[in-house]
Amino acid sequence: MRIYFLIMLMGTAWQFGCFAPAGKEPNPGPAPVPAQVLRLSSRILPVFHELVGTVRSAVVVEISSKVTGQVVSVRFKEGQRARRGERLVEIDHRETTAARRKALGVIAELQSALEELKRQRLAVEAQQKATLADHSLARVN
Numbered sequence: 829m830r831i832y833f834l835i836m837l838m839g840t841a842w843q844f845g846c847f848a849p850a851g852k853e854p855n856p857g858p859a860p861v862p863a864q865v866l867r868l869s870s871r872i873l874p875v876f877h878e879l880v881g882t883v884r885s886a887v888v889v890e891i892s893s894k895v896t897g898q899v900v901s902v903r904f905k906e907g908q909r910a911r912r913g914e915r916l917v918e919i920d921h922r923e924t925t926a927a928r929r930k931a932l933g934v935i936a937e938l939q940s941a942l943e944e945l946k947r948q949r950l951a952v953e954a955q956q957k958a959t960l961a962d963h964s965l966a967r968v969n
Contacts, residue, residue, distance in 0.1 A: 891916065897923050 897919040904916045 893917070893919060895919060895924050897921070 899917055900920050901918045902916070903918065904910060910916060
């Protein structure tokens with residue numbers, strides 16, 4: 829039964845595919861395209877690709893300063909390679925220098941106060957020893 833059906837199907841396809849309907853001419857298809865004959869030569873052609881896209885770095889680095897202040901100069905260009913420790917931006921140092929001097933002054937004052945307190949403590953300890961010695965002598969007598 830399958831073979832009979834297959835033979836019928838192939839016969840029908842052959843009949844419709846090979847014969848044009850009566851009274852109609854076969855479809856001529858598209859008009860021929862004019863062609864030119866050129867002489868070929870062998871040479872190396874450079875390969876150029878113009879592409880549109882986004883390029884992203886494999887390494888992303890965040891740059892931050894350890895101090896705040898106004899930027900005086902920028903010592904790099906965008907896209908330039910930088911090495912660790914290299915100065916990239918110069919920040920106005922006057923504000924931080926003034927703050928450092930002020931802090932050093934406060935440290936000096938505190939050290940002076942500490943030395944004075946040490947002297948006072950030694951004086952009090954000496955006075956306490958003298959008082960204890962007087963009380964000891966008073967007990968003995």
